[in-house]
Amino acid sequence: MEDYRKYWNERMETLPPEEFREVHEKALLRQLKYVGENSAFYQKKFSELGVEVGDVKRIEDLNRLPFTEKAELRDSQLDSSPLGSHIACPMTSVKRIYSTSGTTGRPTYIGLSKHDANTWAEAACRAFWTCGLRTGSIVPLVVAPFLIAASYADALQKIGTVVPIGVGATDRIIGAFQHIGANALLSTSSYPLHFADSLEKRGIDPKSLGIKVIMAGGEPGAAIPSVRQKVEETFGCAFLEMMGNGDMCGEIWAECEFKKGMHFIAQGIVHPEIIDPHIGEALEIRVGTKGELVYTSLDRECIPLVRFRTRDHVEVTQTSCECGRTGLGIRVFGRTDDMIIVQGVNVYPAAVWDVVANFAPKVTGVIEIQLPTSPPEGWEPPIHVKVEHQVDPGEMDALKKKIETSIREKLIFRANVELVPVGILPKYEYKAKLVRKLYEEKNEHNRVTS
Template sequence: MGDAYASIETRPWTEIKRLHEDLLAEQIEYLATESGFYRDRFNEWEIDPADIDSLEALRDVPFTTKDDERACQEDTDAERPLGDHQAAPTEALNRTISSSGTTGKPTYFGLTDADRRKWNEVLQRCFYTAGIRPEDTVIFGVGQTMVPGGTPYFEGLTELGCNVVPAGGGTTDRLLSAITDLSGDVLFTTTSHLRYLSENAPELLGHDVDELPLTKLIGGGGPGIANPEIRRELAEEWNATTVREIMGLGDVIACLWAECDQEDGMHYHGQGHVHVELIDPETGKVTPFEEGTEGELVYTPLQREATPLLRFRSGDVVRVTGTECPCGRTSPKIQCIGRTDDMLIYKGMNVFPSALRDVVSDVDGLLPHAQVVVPDADKVHFEEPIPLRVVVDPDSNRDTDKIVDDAISMVRSRLKVRIDPRPADLESIELSEYKADLVVKDD
């Protein structure tokens, strides 16, 4: 099986889909008997659960959304603190975590002991693929223990066998001291936090971050590392041999995707536990995982007990970068290109802020930082050029007006969108420990 963590990662994808089909019927039966939410939905949808007996039949089932989860948790009681979505008794719960709440009111997810063990299995696959090894000392830089990338990741890394250092949540100075004092091999935190440290740590250290002992940077919590300029920037600044991206969601499993040593897209790692589909976000129709295809990820957990889901729309819009890989893993590879709740509309065309950032990062004289500036938080539609805050490289000797003109031309050429670039200081684009905002309200 090569260097894969589990043999299932290298089994033919057609075989994986047959396995998922075998597991689906049992999960549907569980939903029909144990989930008040889905019993009501099956009646509302006029669907006999017994008819959902294949992956093809699954495509006819309506989606579950984040708003459905929130609505469930508006009406709770002591017996079901997670609402009708809770399918296991509270005394069977082994962990409860929550979403970050960055796109609305936080929602809570429950795990039984069996759920938690399955999460650990998938997380270990992801971390191993991303280049983390049992002998590594991992500096754990995420401080929010209750979010999916907090305690679940910490436990998964510990189960992998790593020496995990819980250095997040304190001061930057304390985090940097832990890296130095304990000779950390790996720094795991959000992509935004990695970039924040690149820019701010040298002032505290008295030297550049490339003198730290770290060799591996693993980032999550939002797209970014897949951008070649950002990956190159991080690798050079930290003198890192490995810069990789991972992704998941607390509603399903905290980590489901991770980059291998090819660093050209994240492999899927939920085999045997979660079925994944790719849909057109506008029509809802399923589209195959084929290189170059774009769509929104939809998940159906296959053995979830506490808070199960059926065809859950993740909101993550991705591009398929491949279906084969020299590493031997057979699952699709993707890059996240944005979220449906971040999507803007320019003259009827969809555009993601992350796509705008990625294009302007290729402009000679601009740094890979950008933010859409909107007059109010509800502004989504644009007929006029989209205001975009950009950062001119202070070391560039190019004329700023020429740089701005190139940014306008490059975005127009690649995305068919017009922008209104507004040069700004790097300090005006806030990078944080958790997620950086790609859309901000005008001051």
């Protein structure tokens, strides 16, 4: 019997503002008490700064506590293995260990207790349901297994059917749709177009797979209008965005059918703040607010984190929705630590991708921003941007100039666009790497050969 209920967890997903505050305040105080009693990392951190968890009496007091930085967690694990001094439960209670993707440095290891694994699965169920999965959904799991694929599998099994495959197995993924009847896809934002290219090379029409929804995350892209339009037209299905955080919870945000931003769906599990990334001040959450996401655990046993800075730069798009969910909605611009400063202008690589993608089908959407040197404060224009093209040689000069003009008009910096043939730039089945820091490669080469 199929389940046609509107929400996975109606009470939590439709909490009125005052009840949301009450639920989160109680959970926060309970979690902070647990942290103060069980986390050596926070005991030391708070003591050195002269603060106590008892200083927080209400949710507004959270800003009295310091931020937690990713680098601190790495250092904690280097100094106190295997999971660092921020572990808050016995190792015998740890049932799963993941590693983050290491996008911004050395990977960190994340432990989950049985309770934590169940909590992550609950959040993922809310997210998948928001995106439209139901009991008849069959989903190939093609996200990288080293991240949080197991929690996704737990959630998908609670809703429908999961087909574990992993990345790099295109024929098996195709088989899941053609032979097993899979009807949804969970992937990174850049994977669908890579998958479509693989299908077309095999003479397969992407629409023939019968995909109803593609749920994407792990990187900006699904919310970029030109990318979304191309994916939806190619596959004939909805392309919806999701987002979590490997250190906090696998899924925290998910987009509904109205596509007005990703809803916060981790009520009672994670508490979100949006801060000014320059001064660290918490911002009022209202439509139009822009800043960096900060998370605090509300129901974590193994590795609870307090005011963890994500470096994800977002904008609040809505505080209510026709779908009935009351979780605020956001869009992601990119990561503040991926941002390029060009003559004082903040440039997010995903924004460059968006501009270039508007020139499809003359371009494939695959780009690479190349940075030859590491400046103290910013890069001097023109910025070198490689773009895969699909035009005849006689059209290349005009296309190059149009892309450069569009970048200058929309992003306010000069680019030197180099058009390259299809296949020259690497394609990634996991997170697409939009920026190539040539100076880091040179430094690494010199280190190895010296």
